Amino acid sequence: MERQLLIIGSGPAGLTAAIYAARANLNPLLITGYVVGGQISLTYEVENYPGFPETLTGPQLVELMQKQAERFGTEMAFEQVTAVDLNTEPFTIKTDAKEYQARAVIIATGATPRALEVPGEKEFTGKGVSYCATCDGFFFREKDVVVVGGGDSAVEEGLFLTRFANKVRIIHRRDELRADPILQQRAFNNPKIEFIWDTLVRKISGDGTVQAVETENVKNGKAATLATEGVFVYIGHTPNTQLFVDQLKMDEMGYLVTDQRMHTNIPGVFAAGEVSDHIFRQIVTSAGFGCMAAMEAEKYLASLGDRKA
Ligand code: NAP
Numbered sequence: 073m074e075r076q077l078l079i080i081g082s083g084p085a086g087l088t089a090a091i092y093a094a095r096a097n098l099n100p101l102l103i104t105g106y107v108v109g110g111q112i113s114l115t116y117e118v119e120n121y122p123g124f125p126e127t128l129t130g131p132q133l134v135e136l137m138q139k140q141a142e143r144f145g146t147e148m149a150f151e152q153v154t155a156v157d158l159n160t161e162p163f164t165i166k167t168d169a170k171e172y173q174a175r176a177v178i179i180a181t182g183a184t185p186r187a188l189e190v191p192g193e194k195e196f197t198g199k200g201v202s203y204c205a206t207c208d209g210f211f212f213r214e215k216d217v218v219v220v221g222g223g224d225s226a227v228e229e230g231l232f233l234t235r236f237a238n239k240v241r242i243i244h245r246r247d248e249l250r251a252d253p254i255l256q257q258r259a260f261n262n263p264k265i266e267f268i269w270d271t272l273v274r275k276i277s278g279d280g281t282v283q284a285v286e287t288e289n290v291k292n293g294k295a296a297t298l299a300t301e302g303v304f305v306y307i308g309h310t311p312n313t314q315l316f317v318d319q320l321k322m323d324e325m326g327y328l329v330t331d332q333r334m335h336t337n338i339p340g341v342f343a344a345g346e347v348s349d350h351i352f353r354q355i356v357t358s359a360g361f362g363c364m365a366a367m368e369a370e371k372y373l374a375s376l377g378d379r380k381a
Pocket residue numbers: 120188220221222223224225226228245246249250272306307308309351352353354
C-alpha cells in the first residue's frame with residue numbers, strides 16, 4: 073500500500089514529526105528501528121527538556137512521546153530499514169519484514185556512539201567495554217572504571233557511574249573539558265571522580281573481560297597501564313546515513329545536508345535530528361527539527377495534490 077508519509081527513526085525528531093504529521097491527518101507510518109527512542113532511551117536522566125522541572129528518565133520521555141504520536145493516529149512498525157530507493161517515486165523503503173512505498177519520507181535515523189578503534193575494543197565490547205552507562209553501570213558495583221571523552225556525555229555518564237563504581241577515572245585527550253560548566257563543577261566536586269588529562273587510550277587488554285587500559289600522554293609521550301574493569305566510551309557520534317549513500321547529499325562527516333526547511337536534495341525527502349545536525353544535538357532541538365520536517369512534508373504533499381488537480 074502506498075503511504076502518504078513514512079518516517080524512519082523513533083528518536084525525538086522522528087516521534088515529534090509523527091505527532092505533527094498525525095495531527096495534520098497524514099496517517100504517518102513510523103519505522104522505529106531496533107531501539108525505540110534512539111539515544112534518549114539510553115539516557116538515564118533528562119534535566120533540560122522544557123516542561124519537566126522534575127528530572128525524568130530517557131525511557132519515560134520516549135514513552136510519553138510515543139503515546140502522544142499514537143494518540144493522534146501514528147502507526148508504528150517495530151522494524152529495521154534495510155534499503156531505500158529515493159530515486160524513483162513513490163519512494164521505496166524495505167525493512168527486515170516488509171516493503172513500503174511512500175510519497176514523502178522523513179529521515180530521522182540519528183547517530184551512533186563513535187568507537188575508539190583501538191586494539192581490544194571490539195574483543196571486549198560487552199565484556200567490560202560499553203557505550204551505555206545507563207545499561208551497564210549496574211554491573212560495575214564497587215569496581216574501578218574509566219570513561220573516555222571530555223564532552224557532556226562523558227561527564228554526565230561518569231557522574232552516573234559514581235552511583236555504582238568505586239572509582240571513575242575520566243580520560244580526556246586535552247587539559248580542559250568540552251562539557252557544560254554545571255556538569256564540570258559537579259564532576260570536580262565528586263570525590264569518586266578523577267581526571268586523567270592529555271591522554272589517549274591506545275589499547276584495552278584483559279583475559280576474557282577487561283583488566284586494563286594502556287594509555288599515552290600526548291604532551292610527554294609517556295605510556296602507562298591503568299588497571300580497570302570497565303571502559304565507557306563517550307567520544308561523540310557518527311550519523312546513521314549508510315542507507316542513503318549515493319542517493320542523498322552528505323557533508324564531509326557523513327551528515328545529511330538539508331536546507332533551512334529540512335529539505336534534502338530530493339524533493340519529498342526530509343531529514344531531521346542528529347542525522348543532519350552535528351551542532352546542537354539536543355532533545356529539544358531534534359524535536360524542533362522533527363516538527364519543521366513534518367510541516368514541510370505536509371506542504372509538499374499538498375502541492376502534489378495541486379499538481380494532480
Ligand atoms: P561531543 O560533545 O562531540 O564530545 C566528544 C568528546 O570526545 C570531546 O571531548 C572530544 O575531545 C572527545 N573525542 C573525540 N574523538 C576522540 C578520540 N578519537 N579519542 C579521544 N577522545 C575523543 O560528544 P558528546 O559528549 O557525546 O555530546 C554530543 C552532543 O550531545 C553535544 O552537543 C552535547 O552537548 C549533547 N549532550 C547534551 C547533554 C546534556 O545537555 N545534558 C548530555 C549529553 C550530550 P575534544 O574535546 O578534544 O574534541
